[in-house]
Amino acid sequence: MLVARSRLLTATPGFQKSAQSVVTRVRDIAAASNPVASLVPTAAPSRASRPVRSELGSKVVAAAAGLSSSSSSSSTDASGKAKMEVATLGGGCFWCIEACYNMMRGVQSAISGYAAGKTTNPDYKQICTGTSGHAEVVQITYDPAQITYKEILQIFFTLHDPTTKDRQGNDVGTQYRSIILTHNEAQKAEAEQVMAEVAAEGWWPGSIVTQVEPLTTFYPAEDYHQNYFVQNPGQGYCRAVVGPKVAKFRSKFGRLLK
Numbered sequence: 001m002l003v004a005r006s007r008l009l010t011a012t013p014g015f016q017k018s019a020q021s022v023v024t025r026v027r028d029i030a031a032a033s034n035p036v037a038s039l040v041p042t043a044a045p046s047r048a049s050r051p052v053r054s055e056l057g058s059k060v061v062a063a064a065a066g067l068s069s070s071s072s073s074s075s076t077d078a079s080g081k082a083k084m085e086v087a088t089l090g091g092g093c094f095w096c097i098e099a100c101y102n103m104m105r106g107v108q109s110a111i112s113g114y115a116a117g118k119t120t121n122p123d124y125k126q127i128c129t130g131t132s133g134h135a136e137v138v139q140i141t142y143d144p145a146q147i148t149y150k151e152i153l154q155i156f157f158t159l160h161d162p163t164t165k166d167r168q169g170n171d172v173g174t175q176y177r178s179i180i181l182t183h184n185e186a187q188k189a190e191a192e193q194v195m196a197e198v199a200a201e202g203w204w205p206g207s208i209v210t211q212v213e214p215l216t217t218f219y220p221a222e223d224y225h226q227n228y229f230v231q232n233p234g235q236g237y238c239r240a241v242v243g244p245k246v247a248k249f250r251s252k253f254g255r256l257l258k
Contacts, residue, residue: 082143084108087152088115088181088215090137091160092168096242097138099229100159100249105258106146111139112221112228115181116213124222130173137181139218147256149187153180153194155253159245162198163206169241178208181215188212 091097094112101110114122117134126132140152160168162178182188191212199208220226228235229242250257 082145084141085144085149086183087140087142087149087187088137088183088218089140089152089156090115090135090177090179090181091156091162092136092171092176092178093237093241094136094138094221094225095228095238096245097156097159098227099242099246100155101138101140101152102227102230103246103250103257104142104147104155104253105256106143107258108141108143110141112225113137113139114175114219114221115215115217116179116211122219124225127175128173130175132175134175134219135177135179136175136221137179137218139220149190150194153191154198156180157194157198157203158252159249161204162208162210163204165209178210180210180212181218182212183215188214 089097098110098112101107113136114127114132114134115137117132119126119132119134122132122134127134127136142152160178164178166172166174166177168176180187180191182191195208195210195212198204229238229246232238233243
């Protein structure tokens with residue numbers, strides 16, 4: 001029987017994540033009505049069966065096609081170095097989200113951590129109880145001349161299911177909620193606009209439950225969580241869940257990779 005990741009983990013890296021399997025829906029691009037249908041992440045087998053729409057909106061097509069030649073103007077600081085910006089997002093297990101963003105051109109770093117809760121300096125054991133209030137999130141430092149915040153958000157909505165409250169697959173709890181933590185008012189407006197577009201274009205069959213709120217404090221996760229998939233590709237959860245998601249990401253957004 002498949003069980004949630006939090007039931008198989010404690011605060012040490014030796015514990016295993018649940019061996020979920022990920023169903024990858026591959027569609028014939030020549031025959032499909034929309035060429036990006038398989039970008040929608042499919043649910044783990046144990047999840048309640050429900051239909052997933054076969055089309056994403058045209059906006060994600062534009063994002064995938066345009067990221068490699070972003071029209072953003074170059075921005076540098078007084079020393080001539082590119083000015084970096086930061087995005088903080090939560091979409092279930094941070095191992096999955098971090099692995100994908102760390103491969104993207106224009107991303108300097110993607111750090112797994114905790115945010116949006118009430119516990120000060122939380123550790124992973126506290127996060128797994130679901131009582132800390134924190135979500136598993138990834139803080140992304142990126143060059144806006146190579147990839148925009150809007151494009152980061154568009155990809156975010158293909159990497160997880162934003163319609164399941166406090167849940168991603170078999171990982172259940174408030175720590176797995178869909179959340180965008182904004183760093184300024186401009187990010188808040190952009191997040192709300194992208195969410196409205198995703199909903200209007202019917203990327204997902206249900207209502208989007210992603211929270212949008214300002215970031216207060218970001219707590220980096222323990223060292224063993226960083227670059228977890230790269231360091232532990234043979235680990236059970238990585239083989240069954242993270243690996244297939246990363247493979248799909250590489251297939252569909254290959255032009256965006258470093």
